[in-house]
Every structure is written in C-alpha cells, then in structure tokens.
Amino acid sequence: MIQNETIANILTRVTVRNFTDEPVSDRSLRLLLQAAMAAPSSMNLQPWHFIVIRDESLKRILKDSLPYARMINRGCAGIVVCGDTSLYEHINRTDREDNTLYWVQDCSAASENLLLAAHAIGLGAVWTGVWPLQSRVDRLRGLLDIPGHVVPLNLILVGHPVSLPLPKEKWDEKKLHYDRF
Amino acid sequence: MIQNETIANILTRVTVRNFTDEPVSDRSLRLLLQAAMAAPSSMNLQPWHFIVIRDESLKRILKDSLPYARMINRGCAGIVVCGDTSLYEHINRTDREDNTLYWVQDCSAASENLLLAAHAIGLGAVWTGVWPLQSRVDRLRGLLDIPGHVVPLNLILVGHPVSLPLPKEKWDEKKLHYDRF
Numbered sequence: 270m271i272q273n274e275t276i277a278n279i280l281t282r283v284t285v286r287n288f289t290d291e292p293v294s295d296r297s298l299r300l301l302l303q304a305a306m307a308a309p310s311s312m313n314l315q316p317w318h319f320i321v322i323r324d325e326s327l328k329r330i331l332k333d334s335l336p337y338a339r340m341i342n343r344g345c346a347g348i349v350v351c352g353d354t355s356l357y358e359h360i361n362r363t364d365r366e367d368n369t370l371y372w373v374q375d376c377s378a379a380s381e382n383l384l385l386a387a388h389a390i391g392l393g394a395v396w397t398g399v400w401p402l403q404s405r406v407d408r409l410r411g412l413l414d415i416p417g418h419v420v421p422l423n424l425i426l427v428g429h430p431v432s433l434p435l436p437k438e439k440w441d442e443k444k445l446h447y448d449r450f
Numbered sequence: 451m452i453q454n455e456t457i458a459n460i461l462t463r464v465t466v467r468n469f470t471d472e473p474v475s476d477r478s479l480r481l482l483l484q485a486a487m488a489a490p491s492s493m494n495l496q497p498w499h500f501i502v503i504r505d506e507s508l509k510r511i512l513k514d515s516l517p518y519a520r521m522i523n524r525g526c527a528g529i530v531v532c533g534d535t536s537l538y539e540h541i542n543r544t545d546r547e548d549n550t551l552y553w554v555q556d557c558s559a560a561s562e563n564l565l566l567a568a569h570a571i572g573l574g575a576v577w578t579g580v581w582p583l584q585s586r587v588d589r590l591r592g593l594l595d596i597p598g599h600v601v602p603l604n605l606i607l608v609g610h611p612v613s614l615p616l617p618k619e620k621w622d623e624k625k626l627h628y629d630r631f
Contacts, residue, residue, distance in 0.1 A: 274455040275570035279485045279563050304460045306620045308562065311579050315620055320627045327629050351631075370554070370582040374603070377558035381489065382460050384559075385566070389456035398492050401551040415631045422555070439487045439496055446501045448508050450532075450596045 278389050281436050285393025288345040288428030292323075297390060298346060301427065304386035305350070310375035311368070314356045317379050320413055320421075322347030327412075331424075334412060337397045337405070338424055345428030348383065349399075349409065352376045355418040373400070376422045383425060393430030399423050459570050462617050466574025469526040469609030473504075478571060479527060482608065485567035486531070491556035492549070495537045498560050501594055501602075503528030508593075512605075515593060518578045518586070519605055526609030529564065530580075530590065533557045536599040554581070557603045564606060574611030580604050 302319055310316060322328060323346050332341040341347065352372030360368060380396055387394040399405040399421045409421045483500055491497060503509060504527050513522040522528065533553030541549060561577055568575040580586040580602045590602045 273570050275459040276481060276485055276567050278456040279567060280488050282488065282490075284490060300457060302626065303621055304457055306622065306625065307461050307463065307617070309463075309465055309565065309577055313618070315622070315625070318625050318627060318631070320629070320631055322629055324629045366583045366585060368579075368583060371579060373551070373554050374558040374561075374579070377555040378562040380555075381559040381562040382566075384490065385563075386457050386460060389454050396490055398549075398552060398555070402547045402549060404547060413630050419631065436488070437494070440484055441487065441496070444487065444496070444499050445483065446499060448501070448503055448505045449594050450499070450501055450600065 278385060282385055282388040283434045283436050284395050285430040285433065286340045286395050287431040288340070288342050288393065288426070289431055290342065290344040291429045292344055293346045293392060293428055297392060300390065301348070301383050301386050305379040305383040308375060308379035308382050311371035312360070314375070316353045316356050316372040317376050318351040318353060318419060320349040320351065322349065330412065334408065335424070338426065340395065341426060342428070345426045348425045348427065349413060349421050350376050350380050350423050350425065351415060351419045351421045353419050372420070373422065380423060380425060387427050392427055393433065394425055394427040397424045397426070459566060463566055463569040464615045464617050465576050466611040466614065467521045467576050468612040469521070469523050469574065469607070470612055471523065471525040472610045473525055474527045474573060474609055478573060481571065482529070482564050482567050486560040486564040489556060489560035489563050491559070492552035493541070495556070497534045497537050497553040498557050499532040499534060499600055501530040501532065503530065511593065515589065516605070519607065521576065522607060523609070526607045529606045529608065530594060530602050531557050531561050531604050531606065532596060532600045532602045534600050554603065561604060561606060568608050573608055574614065575606055575608040578605045578607070
C-alpha cells in the first residue's frame with residue numbers, strides 16, 4: 270500500500286531495547302550523526318551537540334548509575350543529544366520574549382532523524398528521556414562533564430536489534446481537528 | 451554515495467516557503483498525518499493533536515494576523531501541531547519531578563516525521579515556531595479555539611514547492627564529542 274520507502278521507514282520504526290553484542294561501526298554512527306545534523310532548526314542556529322559514548326568502562330558506569338539505561342550492553346553505542354542554550358542570549362534581548370527553549374524542538378527533530386536513519390540501515394534505537402527531569406540532567410552532566418550552558422536532552426542507545434517488535438498502531442482520528450480545535 | 455532512500459531524503463530535505471496554487475490532496479495530507487502519528491513518545495502517551503487548516507477565509511485571517519505566516523497562499527495547507535499537557539497530571543504526582551514538557555519533544559518528533567514525509571512525496575513544508583513564544587501561543591489559541599490544556603507548538607505550512615533550494619551543509623565536527631563533553 271505504502272510504496273514510498275521513506276514513509277514505510279517512518280511507519281515501521283520501532284523502539285529497540287535489546288541489542289546483540291555486535292558493535293555499531295564507525296561508518297554507521299557517522300551516518301546517523303549526519304542525519305541528525307540535517308534537522309531543521311529555529312533561525313538555523315543548529316543548537317545541538319552529540320556526545321558519542323563507546324568506551325566500555327564509561328558505558329558500565331552509565332548502566333550502573335542510570336536506572337533508565339539498564340539496557341546498555343557490549344554492542345550498543347550511546348549518543349547524548351544536548352542543546353546549547355547560550356546561542357539564544359543575544360536574540361532574547363531584542364525579541365523581549367524567551368525563545369530559549371527552541372533548542373528542545375531542534376534537538377528533538379535531530380533525535381528523530383537519528384532514530385529513523387538507524388532503522389533505515391537495520392539498526393535499532395531507544396530514546397531515553399533526560400530533560401526536563403532535573404535529577405537526570407544533573408546526573409548526566411556530572412558523569413559526562415557537560416558544561417552549564419549545555420543541557421542533555423536525552424540518551425539514545427543504538428545497536429543491532431536482537432529482534433524487531435511489531436510497530437504500534439497509533440493512527441487516531443480523534444487527534445485530528447479541522448480548521449478549529 | 452548514500453544509497454539508502456530514507457537517509458537521502460533526510461539529507462536533502464529543505465525548508466520550502468513558496469508554494470504553487472495547486473492544493474495538497476486529502477490523500478497526501480492523510481499520509482503526512484499518519485507519518486506524524488508514528489513518532490515515538492514518552493511513555494507512549496502520544497500527546498499530539500493536529501489542527502488541519504484548509505478553509506480559505508481562515509487561512510486569510512492567519513496570513514493577515516501572523517507575521518511569521520505571511521507565506522500562506524491558496525495552494526498550501528496549514529497544520530498546527532499541539533500538545534496535550536493534561537496527560538501528565540497523574541504521572542507528576544507519583545514521580546515528584548515535572549515531566550510535563552515531554553510533550554514538546556514528542557510533538558517535535560511528530561513534526562519532523564511530517565516534514566520528512568512531505569519531502570518524500572514531492573511536497574515542501576516550513577515549520578514556523580509558536581511555543582515557547584507566549585504571544586504566538588495566545589494568538590493562535592484565540593484564532594483556533596484551542597482549549598487551555600492544549601498548547602500549539604508550531605504552524606507547519608505544506609504545499610507544492612515552486613522550487614527546491616539546495617540543502618544546507620550542516621555537518622560540523624565541532625558538534626561531536628567522544629565519551630565526555
């Protein structure tokens with residue numbers, strides 16, 4: 270029915286939490302990060318930073334310290350998508366309204382690109398939320414030496430899937446409104 | 451070099467601000483909304499709502515009232531992506547930490563899916579930011595009768611592109627960090 274490969278990829282993407290021990294190649298990781306950086310961003314500020322985590326001892330520390338990242342294994346890589354909040358400072362002064370949080374939208378679009386690209390090349394990924402939970406932000410900031418003007422949005426784990434769950438059926442006509450809510 | 455259609459689509463997607471007068475078909479719009487609803491969401495809450503705007507007189511009102519939406523023309527359709535903040539209420543009480551703003555990430559992922567799907571089927575789109583600018587939120591809330599627990603994140607315009615700009619080169623090694631920031 271859906272003949273377009275991109276749309277099929279969007280509709281069949283699933284969250285993967287179980288990874289084999291086969292490591293993600295540097296080439297694949299680079300492709301995922303390229304896809305992430307191709308996201309649109311408010312005023313083209315591209316406020317993202319990516320911390321790629323491959324060191325086994327650091328992965329073990331994260332696995333032991335972060336209850337939401339217990340699925341870390343030998344094969345997977347971690348990618349922490351962060352936003353640079355300092356980019357908005359001079360713009361706020363002229364606009365009078367606080368647009369700082371545009372980084373959240375831009376970094377989320379970048380994260381979604383990354384998940385879609387992973388699925389497209391046969392990898393699986395899970396987006397674990399960090400911001401706006403302050404305890405998670407602080408913990409990750411400490412573990413990864415993230416400076417104050419940079420905020421970790423999430424920790425994405427990516428690897429070779431043990432198996433692919435069936436996509437969830439999410440289409441819901443009740444979410445649609447026409448011309449007015 | 452990139453042989454994967456999905457990844458090529460991600461890397462070549464551009465913002466389109468000029469649309470022909472040819473309307474977007476119902477079938478295409480539905481496909482875009484299906485793609486949007488396939489996004490991942492925190493705790494699978496799917497907090498999104500979509501207001502599809504096709505009425506010509508309403509479009510003229512938006513064009514005249516919203517400086518950032520001046521590119522509205524006869525051909526394009528508007529889609530306001532909104533988040534339902536009421537879904538988080540009971541969860542906040544157990545978690546003690548405020549996770550309400552997860553809707554921003556989920557609705558941004560849905561928006562990115564929509565933009566990518568539009569590009570994949572030969573349409574063009576522009577994501578105009580609304581939240582967190584309070585004046586834009588209030589204005590759109592009034593014009594589209596959006597209830598208090600629902601927040602408009604953006605107004606996406608989609609249509610047939612007059613022309614496709616070249617994709618921006620956004621790859622930037624300085625945004626990459628390994629194991630620690």
